[in-house]
Amino acid sequence: MSSVVEVEADSASSAYPPSIQAGIPKLGETPRGWSRHRLGDLLRRVDRPARLVDSDTYQLVTAKRNRGGIVAREVLRGDQIRTKTQFYAATGDFLISKRQISHGACGTVPPGLNGALVSNEYTSFHTTGVLDPAFLSALSHSTYFQQTCFHSSIGVHVEKLVFRLEDWMRWEFDIPPLPEQRRIVMVLDAWDRAIDQAERLIAAKRRRKAGLMQHLFLNLPRSPLLEAADVWFSGVDKKSRDDEVPVLLCNYMDVFHNTRITAPLAFMQATASKRQIADNSLRKNDVVFTKDSETADEIAEPALIAEDIPNLVCGYHLAVARPREGLGHGPFIAQAMRHHAVRWQFARLANGVVRFGLTLDAMEQAEIFLPPLPVQERIAAILDAEDIAIEGLAKQVETLRIQKRGLTQKLLVGEWHLDDRFDIAPSPPSVLAGELT
Numbered sequence: 001m002s003s004v005v006e007v008e009a010d011s012a013s014s015a016y017p018p019s020i021q022a023g024i025p026k027l028g029e030t031p032r033g034w035s036r037h038r039l040g041d042l043l044r045r046v047d048r049p050a051r052l053v054d055s056d057t058y059q060l061v062t063a064k065r066n067r068g069g070i071v072a073r074e075v076l077r078g079d080q081i082r083t084k085t086q087f088y089a090a091t092g093d094f095l096i097s098k099r100q101i102s103h104g105a106c107g108t109v110p111p112g113l114n115g116a117l118v119s120n121e122y123t124s125f126h127t128t129g130v131l132d133p134a135f136l137s138a139l140s141h142s143t144y145f146q147q148t149c150f151h152s153s154i155g156v157h158v159e160k161l162v163f164r165l166e167d168w169m170r171w172e173f174d175i176p177p178l179p180e181q182r183r184i185v186m187v188l189d190a191w192d193r194a195i196d197q198a199e200r201l202i203a204a205k206r207r208r209k210a211g212l213m214q215h216l217f218l219n220l221p222r223s224p225l226l227e228a229a230d231v232w233f234s235g236v237d238k239k240s241r242d243d244e245v246p247v248l249l250c251n252y253m254d255v256f257h258n259t260r261i262t263a264p265l266a267f268m269q270a271t272a273s274k275r276q277i278a279d280n281s282l283r284k285n286d287v288v289f290t291k292d293s294e295t296a297d298e299i300a301e302p303a304l305i306a307e308d309i310p311n312l313v314c315g316y317h318l319a320v321a322r323p324r325e326g327l328g329h330g331p332f333i334a335q336a337m338r339h340h341a342v343r344w345q346f347a348r349l350a351n352g353v354v355r356f357g358l359t360l361d362a363m364e365q366a367e368i369f370l371p372p373l374p375v376q377e378r379i380a381a382i383l384d385a386e387d388i389a390i391e392g393l394a395k396q397v398e399t400l401r402i403q404k405r406g407l408t409q410k411l412l413v414g415e416w417h418l419d420d421r422f423d424i425a426p427s428p429p430s431v432l433a434g435e436l437t
Contacts, residue, residue: 016158017158019065019066020102020103020146020150020158021143021146021147021149022147022150023147024151025144025147025151027144027172027173027174030174030414031174031413031414031415031417033176033177033180033417034177035174035177036172036173036174037130037172037173037175038169038170038172038173039148039169039170039171040169040170041128042127042128042130042131042175043125043126043136043169044125044127044128045123045124046090046124046126047087048087048088048089048090048124049085049086049088050086050087050088052078052081053078054078054079055079056077057076057078058075058076058081058086058116058117059072059073059113060072060073060074060081061073061089061095061116061117063096063097063100063105063107063122064105065104065105066104067106067107067140067141068104068105068107069107069108069110070089070107070110072112072113072116081117083120083121085119085120086117086118086120087117087118087119087120088115088117089115089118089124090124091110091111091114092109093109093124093125094107094108094109094125094127094133094137094140095108095109095122095124095125096122096125097122098121098122098123098165099121099163101149101153101163102149102150102161102163104140106140107137107140109124123165131175131181132178132181132185134182134185135175135182135184138184138185138188139173139412141408141412142412143409144412144413145173148171149163149168152164152165152168152171174413174414176414179420179423180417183418183423184411184412186422187407187411187422188404188407188408188411191400191404192404195401195404198393198396198397199397201393202393202394205390206390209383209387212386213338213339213383216379216383217339220369220370220371221369221370221371222367222370223367223368223370225321225363225366225367225368226363226366227324227327227328227370228321228324228327228328228370229323229327229328229333230324231320231321231363232279232319233291233320233360234280234314234315234317234320235279235280236272236313236314236315244273244276245272245273245277246269246271246311247270247311247313248267248268248269248270248309248311248313249267249268249269249270249272249312249313250267250282250305250314250315250318251267251268251316252316252318254315255288255289255290255301255302255303256298256301256303259302259334260303260387260391261288261303261304261305261306261309262309263307263309267312268315270313272313276313280314280320281314282309282312282314282320283308284305284330285329286320286321286330287303287304287305287320287321287322287323287333287337288302288303288305288314288318288320288321289301289302289303289318289320289321291317291318291358292317292352292355292357292358293355293357294354294356295356296347296350296356299346299347299349299356299357299358300337300347302321302333302334302337302338304330319358319363321333327373328376329376329377329380331377331381331384332379333368335379335383335384336369336370337368342367342368342369345366345367346366349365350362
């Protein structure tokens with residue numbers, strides 16, 4: 001039996017940012033073997049007042065939103081710290097930001113921040129004997145925990161809520177026995193380690209690709225982009241006309257978040273006139289890139305149309321480079337546009353104040369690396385293989401994150417139980433997923 005009764009959020013909840021869980025926190029029947037406690041009976045407050053010395057330096061910390069944990073802020077001298085009421089934090093403290101707890105600003109102080117300072121806008125807790133500290137850290141990610149934080153806050157603006165600690169301490173929580181708490185933590189830690197390992201491998205492969213680009217593009221000749229490709233800016237706008245027909249729209253975020261555009265992407269459904277479709281249809285090996293952005297360094301972010309996708313049209317804020325037969329190779333042009341020297345050039349060609357943008361006149365000045373076509377094809381094959389490997393790992397990370405989110409909610413409300421089989425060393429996530437009941 002699940003401990004938490006799932007309720008639909010009211011219509012107003014959509015007005016809140018993703019960091020807020022505005023639904024009403026409700027407990028159902030206490031799961032078998034678990035016990036119900038007031039939060040005030042599970043936590044005890046810890047105060048370690050700090051007496052600041054003007055000439056001494058101190059490490060300050062902050063709690064990130066969305067349960068992003070406790071991280072370092074700046075290091076300041078005592079005379080530079082404006083709020084003189086400060087407290088020492090210690091490794092293992094569960095720290096909450098009273099100003100930001102409704103946004104999930106809480107977490108456990110890591111060893112590297114032992115002895116750091118927090119102001120009186122923070123509260124430090126230790127757990128009592130029935131609550132494992134690591135389980136409390138996991139519990140803070142549950143929807144019910146987040147809802148209790150929001151409903152213990154008052155105010156007329158979501159960014160100016162006042163947290164009532166005494167109200168929060170009166171909420172009740174269903175808590176499993178200590179052995180099951182530790183099993184839950186062990187399983188969730190296994191997923192965290194798998195995610196961390198995959199992210200480290202992604203970072204290593206990105207460094208490898210950067211090194212390959214440095215080597216492969218060394219001493220390559222440069223030529224105007226317009227010698228290798230025909231370039232045009234999208235003419236699709238947001239206005240609707242009577243003569244428009246349904247199309248798939250490749251939009252700004254599709255390009256910005258993907259190196260290769262393929263059919264599995266959930267393209268925006270839109271409409272366009274027949275003339276717009278004729279002028280802006282995309283085909284395999286086209287390179288779509290951002291022609292304007294709020295920052296100059298996001299200009300000319302490219303993505304390759306990696307396969308023919310019927311009815312796909314280039315959306316607004318984008319440009320298309322279509323390779324000229326025998327002169328330009330689409331995959332190579334996309335890779336060349338990612339080289340730091342070419343990116344710097346496009347940023348320099350962009351102009352604007354609030355939003356930076358490229359013009360067709362600027363395109364006449366743009367240059368890219370342009371070796372003979374066979375060399376382009378060989379270089380693109382090497383670098384595309386690196387991108388495909390990175391994208392595969394990124395999908396694995398996203399799958400692991402989705403699995404962990406599901407596990408967190410199932411395990412923390414008692415819908416799934418862990419028996420003594422999980423007292424042994426944790427297995428890889430792919431194995432564990434098949435054993436959870």
